[in-house]
Amino acid sequence: MSPSYQDLLAAAREVIPEVEPSDVAPKVEAGDGPLIIDVRETAEWDQGHLPGAVHIPRGFLESRVGNVTSGTDQELLISCASGQRSLLAAKTLSDMGYSNVTNLAGGFARWKQNNYPVEVPRILSPAQRSRYSRHVLIPEVGEEGQLKLLDSKALLIGAGGLGSPAAYYLAAAGVGTIGLVDDDVVDESNLQRQIIHTTDRVGVNKGESAKEAIRALNPEVQVNVHPFRVNRDNVLDLLEQYDVVVDGADNFPTRYLLADASLMTRTPLVHASILRFEGHASVFTPYDGPCYRCLFPEPPPPDLAPSCGEAGVLGVLCGVMGNIQATEAIKVLLDIGDTLSGRLLIYDALGMTFTELKVRRDPDCPSCGPNADLQLRDYEAWCAGVGSHDPVGAGA
Amino acid sequence: MSTVKIPPVLRQAAGGERTVDVSGATVGEVLTNLCDQHPAVGAQILTPDGELHKYVNVYVNDEDARLLQWTDTPVGDGDTLMILPAMAGGAR
Numbered sequence: 001m002s003p004s005y006q007d008l009l010a011a012a013r014e015v016i017p018e019v020e021p022s023d024v025a026p027k028v029e030a031g032d033g034p035l036i037i038d039v040r041e042t043a044e045w046d047q048g049h050l051p052g053a054v055h056i057p058r059g060f061l062e063s064r065v066g067n068v069t070s071g072t073d074q075e076l077l078i079s080c081a082s083g084q085r086s087l088l089a090a091k092t093l094s095d096m097g098y099s100n101v102t103n104l105a106g107g108f109a110r111w112k113q114n115n116y117p118v119e120v121p122r123i124l125s126p127a128q129r130s131r132y133s134r135h136v137l138i139p140e141v142g143e144e145g146q147l148k149l150l151d152s153k154a155l156l157i158g159a160g161g162l163g164s165p166a167a168y169y170l171a172a173a174g175v176g177t178i179g180l181v182d183d184d185v186v187d188e189s190n191l192q193r194q195i196i197h198t199t200d201r202v203g204v205n206k207g208e209s210a211k212e213a214i215r216a217l218n219p220e221v222q223v224n225v226h227p228f229r230v231n232r233d234n235v236l237d238l239l240e241q242y243d244v245v246v247d248g249a250d251n252f253p254t255r256y257l258l259a260d261a262s263l264m265t266r267t268p269l270v271h272a273s274i275l276r277f278e279g280h281a282s283v284f285t286p287y288d289g290p291c292y293r294c295l296f297p298e299p300p301p302p303d304l305a306p307s308c309g310e311a312g313v314l315g316v317l318c319g320v321m322g323n324i325q326a327t328e329a330i331k332v333l334l335d336i337g338d339t340l341s342g343r344l345l346i347y348d349a350l351g352m353t354f355t356e357l358k359v360r361r362d363p364d365c366p367s368c369g370p371n372a373d374l375q376l377r378d379y380e381a382w383c384a385g386v387g388s389h390d391p392v393g394a395g396a
Numbered sequence: 397m398s399t400v401k402i403p404p405v406l407r408q409a410a411g412g413e414r415t416v417d418v419s420g421a422t423v424g425e426v427l428t429n430l431c432d433q434h435p436a437v438g439a440q441i442l443t444p445d446g447e448l449h450k451y452v453n454v455y456v457n458d459e460d461a462r463l464l465q466w467t468d469t470p471v472g473d474g475d476t477l478m479i480l481p482a483m484a485g486g487a488r
Contacts, residue, residue: 161485252484273483276404280483296482300451304405304440308485311404346478351414357458357478 009084012091018105024077025116028052034075034102035068037061039089048118050079050104050111061089062096067139072097079104079111122147128220132174140336146174150220152333153177155242155267157230157258159206160184161313162248162272164196165322166329170246171214171221173330178214179242180207181226193315230254232261232376239265244332246270246325250307252299253379259284259292260367260376270328272321275306277314277350279321282340282359283328287368289341294362299383317349398426398471401478402437409436418477423454424467426477441479453480 003011027033028051036053038045045055056064058080069076076098080086083106090103104111112118124132124143128150135141135149154175156163159182170178186197186209194206201209207225214223230238230249235257239245245267249255255273262269262284269284271292284291299305324345331337346355366372397417402410410416411434418433420426427448431438441452448454454461455478461469471477 250485252482255482255484273485275483275485278404278483296451296453298451299484300405300449300481304451304481305484306405311485313485348414355458355478357455357480358460360460360463 008091009087012087012103015094016087016090016101016103018083018087018103019077020105021111021114021116024104025111025114029117034077034100036077036079036104037065037068037089038079038108039086040080040108044081044108046121046123048112048120049108051117051119053079053119058085058089061092065093065096065098069098073099075100075102077102077104079107081107082109083107128174131218135173141334145334145336148334149174149330150176152244153179153242154329154333155179155181155238155245156248157181157245157254158248158250159194159196159210160190160248160250161193161274161308161315161318162322162325163206163246164194164210165319166246166248166326167210167214168196168217169323169326170329171218171223173326174218175221175330175333177222177224177242179224179226179238180210181228181230181238182206183227183229193313193318195319230257232257232379235261235376236265239267242267244268244270244329246329248272248322248325250309252305252383255292256299256383257376257379260374262286263291263368263374264376268332270325270332272325274313274317274321275308275311277317277348279317279324279347279349281321281324281328281345281347282343283332285332285339285341290359290361291365291368293367294365295344295359297362297366302384314349317347320347320349397473398475398477400426400430401476403479403481403483405481405483406437406440406479409440410434421470421472422467423456423461423464423469423471423477426471427454427467451481454478455480 024033036050038049038053038055039058041057054068078086078090087103090101093101132146135146136143152175154170156167159180167178184206186202186204186206188202196210196213205227207227211223211225214221239261245262247258263286266286272281328339331339342359344357344359363369367374397419400416400418402414418426418430420429441449456469457476
């Protein structure tokens with residue numbers, strides 16, 4: 001005769017030890033208990049769970065348990081609402097080779113009756129769950145990651161060629177607060193590449209114009225418009241309000257200012273620059289990886305550093321590089337994957353090649369080296385005077 | 397022969413070429429020969445004393461030449477040198 005539900009529970013009890021809430025509560029409260037896997041459905045989990053528990057609905061147990069455990073000998077405590085589903089789940093894990101599995105007797109209900117602490121997860125609203133469903137599906141993002149993005153603040157320097165796509169995608173991704181620093185107004189000649197602006201917003205401040213586009217795309221995003229140029233008097237205040245800064249500036253004084261200021265505030269800096277068919281991108285993680293000045297100790301003189309206004313730029317290139325910046329900003333905010341920290345990515349659109357160069361921390365870096373005397377300077381004057389800088393001591 | 401990649405800002409000075417094949421056994425020799433072939437490039441990246449400006453980075457394959465043996469770094473067939481000045485553009 002096939003076993004009944006009661007038979008299955010009885011068979012599971014033979015091999016799975018059960019523990020009472022009082023047995024594990026002190027350890028759980030101290031944070032050194034076993035890994036707790038809660039196998040209830042999402043709606044139940046959302047009402048509250050044991051502190052520190054991870055959630056794997058029973059139906060996904062076999063496929064996902066490997067993602068949360070370090071090995072089959074790890075100590076696991078399985079919980080559900082009353083202790084029955086978890087008992088069967090524990091038996092399944094035991095069948096999968098997990099050798100140190102216990103079941104929480106009486107489940108979450110008994111835990112709660114005994115007034116042990118309960119964690120109520122912050123959850124996405126139904127509308128957010130729908131909007132960000134493709135993120136939630138990615139294991140590296142998930143609901144937790146999406147909530148993190150919603151709590152995050154990204155500062156974009158420039159709402160131009162790089163800032164347009166970066167701001168647009170960061171807003172779509174649900175980065176909760178986006179700051180836009182730009183004192184410029186939309187010009188007709190911008191529209192070939194600055195896709196966040198529109199023909200009917202020519203003459204409008206770029207931050208305000210981008211804010212309007214973002215409101216139409218994702219009204220949930222808080223947009224802070226900073227309609228001025230970043231300078232050494234305002235930069236530290238600005239950076240301190242944000243978790244990551246995306247550098248889409250169009251001039252060297254601003255880039256070197258940001259490089260130094262982001263070290264002072266320890267704000268990760270996502271860099272890109274573009275000209276004609278070529279783009280550079282990197283991430284500068286303060287004091288953990290190289291900084292901008294480890295890579296480029298000094299700016300080139302003006303004739304070697306034409307702006308896109310002087311030398312031109314392929315519009316589409318801005319989309320590629322701005323979106324590489326958005327990608328890196330999201331990875332920085334979520335702390336996932338390998339960022340471009342320590343690497344300079346060079347994209348040549350004409351040859352359609354991506355080249356990576358190694359960038360290392362310079363022990364003599366005038367900004368982040370151990371003997372650096374880091375202070376904000378007059379970057380305009382410094383960049384204008386580059387022609388008179390000393391050459392390095394090597395012939396060519 | 398090494399292949400030297402010319403950055404966009406120097407292409408006009410290098411006769412519009414994106415890459416130039418240059419002979420030389422070291423980074424220094426290659427750059428000297430490049431500047432002989434294209435004096436306009438030399439005017440941009442060398443000081444009047446013939447030294448490389450500090451704002452010019454040179455990479456040998458994917459490594460910063462400064463961290464190798466700088467201009468004495470040996471190079472040969474199949475090596476790629478990249479001249480890399482910083483770019484400012486964010487496309488205003």
